[in-house]
Amino acid sequence: MARQFLLPLFLLAALGVTSASKSVLVLLQNVNTADKYSKFFGSLRDYGFDISVKSVKDSSLKLKEYGTWLYDDLVLFAPPAEGFGGKIDRQVILEFVDSGHNVLMALNSDASESMRNLAAEFGIDVDDRGSKVYDHFSHATLNGKEDHTLIAGGNVVDAPVMVGGPYKEPVLFRGIASVIPGDAELATVALGAPSTSYSHAPKQAMLEPPSLMVGSSISLVTAVQARNNARVVVAGSLEMFTDDFFDAVVTVKGVSTHTSNWAFTVTMARWAFQDRGVLVASNMRHHLLGSDEQPWGYRVNDDVEFLVDVVELDGGVPKPFAADDIQLEFIMLNPYIRQPLQHDGNGTFSLRFKVPDVYGVFKYYIDYAHRGYSYIKLTHQVPVRPFKHNEYERFLVCAYPYYASAISIMVGFFALGFFYLYNK
Amino acid sequence: MASLRLAISALVVQVAFSLALAQDAGGLVSELVLGNVKVVIKSMDGSAITTLTAAYPKPVLANPEMPAGASLDVTISITKGGEVFKPQQVMLMLKSKSLGLAGYAVGKFKSGSYALSITAAALEKQIGKLPGEYEVTLLIGDPSANGVAYVLGTVELRISAASTALEPTAVVRTAFFQPVNNLKPEIQHVFRAPEKRPPVVVSYIFAGLAFVPLVAVLLYVPTIAGVNFKGWTAAPLYSLLFHGGLGSMLLLYVVFFLRLNLAQTLPLAGIWGLFVAGSGYLLLSSLSKQRLKKDQ
Numbered sequence: 246m247a248r249q250f251l252l253p254l255f256l257l258a259a260l261g262v263t264s265a266s267k268s269v270l271v272l273l274q275n276v277n278t279a280d281k282y283s284k285f286f287g288s289l290r291d292y293g294f295d296i297s298v299k300s301v302k303d304s305s306l307k308l309k310e311y312g313t314w315l316y317d318d319l320v321l322f323a324p325p326a327e328g329f330g331g332k333i334d335r336q337v338i339l340e341f342v343d344s345g346h347n348v349l350m351a352l353n354s355d356a357s358e359s360m361r362n363l364a365a366e367f368g369i370d371v372d373d374r375g376s377k378v379y380d381h382f383s384h385a386t387l388n389g390k391e392d393h394t395l396i397a398g399g400n401v402v403d404a405p406v407m408v409g410g411p412y413k414e415p416v417l418f419r420g421i422a423s424v425i426p427g428d429a430e431l432a433t434v435a436l437g438a439p440s441t442s443y444s445h446a447p448k449q450a451m452l453e454p455p456s457l458m459v460g461s462s463i464s465l466v467t468a469v470q471a472r473n474n475a476r477v478v479v480a481g482s483l484e485m486f487t488d489d490f491f492d493a494v495v496t497v498k499g500v501s502t503h504t505s506n507w508a509f510t511v512t513m514a515r516w517a518f519q520d521r522g523v524l525v526a527s528n529m530r531h532h533l534l535g536s537d538e539q540p541w542g543y544r545v546n547d548d549v550e551f552l553v554d555v556v557e558l559d560g561g562v563p564k565p566f567a568a569d570d571i572q573l574e575f576i577m578l579n580p581y582i583r584q585p586l587q588h589d590g591n592g593t594f595s596l597r598f599k600v601p602d603v604y605g606v607f608k609y610y611i612d613y614a615h616r617g618y619s620y621i622k623l624t625h626q627v628p629v630r631p632f633k634h635n636e637y638e639r640f641l642v643c644a645y646p647y648y649a650s651a652i653s654i655m656v657g658f659f660a661l662g663f664f665y666l667y668n669k
Numbered sequence: 670m671a672s673l674r675l676a677i678s679a680l681v682v683q684v685a686f687s688l689a690l691a692q693d694a695g696g697l698v699s700e701l702v703l704g705n706v707k708v709v710i711k712s713m714d715g716s717a718i719t720t721l722t723a724a725y726p727k728p729v730l731a732n733p734e735m736p737a738g739a740s741l742d743v744t745i746s747i748t749k750g751g752e753v754f755k756p757q758q759v760m761l762m763l764k765s766k767s768l769g770l771a772g773y774a775v776g777k778f779k780s781g782s783y784a785l786s787i788t789a790a791a792l793e794k795q796i797g798k799l800p801g802e803y804e805v806t807l808l809i810g811d812p813s814a815n816g817v818a819y820v821l822g823t824v825e826l827r828i829s830a831a832s833t834a835l836e837p838t839a840v841v842r843t844a845f846f847q848p849v850n851n852l853k854p855e856i857q858h859v860f861r862a863p864e865k866r867p868p869v870v871v872s873y874i875f876a877g878l879a880f881v882p883l884v885a886v887l888l889y890v891p892t893i894a895g896v897n898f899k900g901w902t903a904a905p906l907y908s909l910l911f912h913g914g915l916g917s918m919l920l921l922y923v924v925f926f927l928r929l930n931l932a933q934t935l936p937l938a939g940i941w942g943l944f945v946a947g948s949g950y951l952l953l954s955s956l957s958k959q960r961l962k963k964d965q
Binding site for chain 2: 379381393399400401426428429433441445453454459570580582584585614615641642643644650653657659660664
């Protein structure tokens with residue numbers, strides 16, 4: 246039973262030194278404002294992250310040196326920055342994500358064109374500079390001042406692994422709206438605006454929908470998981486990470502509440518840095534029922550069992566994964582079988598099935614994408630042979646007349662021997 | 670004593686201040702007043718199907734049907750503190766009762782009042798093809814006033830059959846309406862049905878028929894004159910060996926059919942055949958010797 250943890254543990258031990266403290270580079274517009282986010286960075290340090298804060302215009306900035314990445318994660322808390330100092334630019338950041346590292350980006354109404362273009366590279370359409378999200382119905386009053394751009398009615402997505410449990414208190418937001426296309430496969434709305442909100446630049450004319458970002462289709466915090474499992478989170482409000490918002494006591498619709506910003510942002514950041522919701526699938530094996538060894542291939546109509554161990558890593562600690570929607574496909578050009586795997590509560594997922602009565606080269610295929618968890622993609626090829634000449638049915642009832650005729654000839658021949666030899 | 674008086678007067682000043690502030694704050698956020706609310710459902714050619722006059726906050730739409738191509742028009746005049754006011758947000762929100770997705774229309778200000786109009790086509794551009802019951806709400810809001818949400822009632826929206834709009838899943842993404850996983854429909858392989866075989870009775874009947882000639886031979890042939898089983902006493906050992914050998918040869922055929930392969934059977938058959946032939950020769954020669962003796 247502990248054997249299934251052996252491989253992930255070995256893998257973790259191999260990366261042990263690097264995963265012991267993951268290094269994060271934080272870029273701020275002004276390094277002196279770092280204590281505005283002291284609680285946010287403090288919580289991340291408590292979870293084992295090694296945070297370095299630098300100015301976005303620092304000329305000694307570099308993400309990569311001699312082919313190795315110096316940091317594991319990048320935090321961009323500088324919305325108005327038009328460019329980056331040192332050796333960082335948009336191309337390097339995209340290579341950073343392509344190599345499996347993560348980015349957490351926060352914007353606000355002063356978001357520059359280059360920040361908006363960077364978000365667009367990840368599939369997120371941020372609204373124009375100067376526009377704010379207004380809500381005249383679900384706003385909050387902070388320190389006695391009623392502010393219609395301080396949104397307190399945002400809807401948190403139902404994905405505890407990504408953003409944490411259901412929050413009774415509101416998540417405060419003040420910033421810029423984004424929209425993701427309806428058929429986006431990799432992006433998720435982590436915090437959506439209430440249906441009465443809209444995005445508007447105060448001095449300009451109001452747009453018409455659908456170009457006007459309005460209602461619940463406004464995404465306030467968007468989470469993207471790329472196909473290589475690198476994660477990018479774009480939050481439209483930089484203020485939601487500040488100590489002021491963490492500690493604020495606001496009045497929403499006459500009721501005074503605290504905020505859930507601390508729990509929400511820290512959980513979101515841990516998810517973004519691949520500290521939560523990472524799945525490791527290992528030890529994929531298959532065998533004929535009744536035997537333990539992994540066969541070279543199957544015969545048609547064989548009864549087989551397929552097993553795989555999936556482990557979920559939370560803060561580097563593996564625990565068995567439990568889900569009912571991992572599907573296994575048995576494919577030869579088209580799937581012949583597509584069934585969900587059953588788990589035994591200990592992280593071992595298995596399926597028993599009968600090999601189809603078509604022979605050829607099949608492959609096992611698992612393509613698992615559940616909101617908040619990393620993708621699992623496994624394939625394994627297995628040939629399926631037809632019946633051998635001696636594996637067909639014998640002694641069919643419809644052959645009995647033939648058996649009877651052969652037997653009667655043999656017996657008749659034997660008897661005829663007697664009749665022939667012993668006569669006068 | 671003096672310090673106590675100082676404290677009390679400070680307290681009184683503080684209370685007066687806060688009261689004044691509260692009054693001031695209350696005066697800043699005043700209420701918007703909605704007036705002359707008219708709701709018209711217009712058909713495709715512009716003629717009005719339903720005309721209703723509404724008064725905030727009573728709903729007026731009792732789920733009338735909006736046929737394909739019809740538009741829902743609302744005109745409203747907004748005042749604040751007695752004067753005509755142009756708030757920042759004047760929107761009509763149609764929220765689907767089935768999926769909770771909402772489409773919006775923005776109002777245009779013309780000669781003192783706002784006109785809002787929404788059609789099924791405009792809704793399709795925002796949330797895709799989604800017919801059914803929609804809750805109609807008028808959203809009026811401004812940073813300087815409390816927002817007013819006036820629920821006008823519900824309408825039943827019909828989408829034209831020729832509409833080429835996409836399903837809502839391909840058009841809109843909200844915190845509530847987005848995919849959780851990529852489950853695909855389950856597939857169970859349907860195995861080929863085994864071939865139909867003739868009824869078992871037929872096989873048994875013909876098997877029986879195959880034995881009929883054997884029975885006839887066994888019963889009839891001994892009755893033909895000339896068959897005399899006393900002959901085996903001429904050479905009992907040889908006849909035992911020959912007939913036994915012949916019988917075991919037939920048994921070898923049966924065992925070959927059941928278990929052996931040709932490579933195993935042919936050598937055995939060859940050797941045993943020689944033995945049977947030898948014993949048969951000996952038997953025949955002793956039988957013919959016996960006949961010759963009898964003839965003499």
